[in-house]
Amino acid sequence: xxxxxxxxxxxxxxxxxxxxxxxxxxxxxxxxxxxxxxxxxxxxxxxxxxxxxxxxxxxxxxxxxxxxxxxxxxxxxxxxxxxxxxxxxxxxxxxxxxxxxxxxxxxxxxxxx
Numbered sequence: 001x002x003x004x005x006x007x008x009x010x011x012x013x014x015x016x017x018x019x020x021x022x023x024x025x026x027x028x029x030x031x032x033x034x035x036x037x038x039x040x041x042x043x044x045x046x047x048x049x050x051x052x053x054x055x056x057x058x059x060x061x062x063x064x065x066x067x068x069x070x071x072x073x074x075x076x077x078x079x080x081x082x083x084x085x086x087x088x089x090x091x092x093x094x095x096x097x098x099x100x101x102x103x104x105x106x107x108x109x110x111x112x113x
Contacts, residue, residue, distance in 0.1 A: 014058035019043065020051045021083065023072075024060065028080055031064065031073040 015021060019041070026032065026040050038048050052072060055061040060079060063070045074080070 011058055014054055014060055020055055023051055024074060024079060027074045031071045033069050033071050
């Protein structure tokens, strides 16, 4: 496996958790402290800190210490475009599935009863 492929796989693994995606999405509004993230995400501090550690280890987020507080931000805002594209892919897939379900529910022309 090439280094680039390994980097990509590790990067996607870091994003492969709903709470980590929620953390990144929350940081769209700018830098936040752990307590602010906990409040916004309605999640325990230990849980948010765990997920931030994973995101930090893959350089997706960075921390800035200010006294006793650490404020987190997304290292490269391009990650927001990646999440937006993923949402678009999901929406397209969901729309396709809805179309198939509509076809299944539609009365069949020429069908015998």
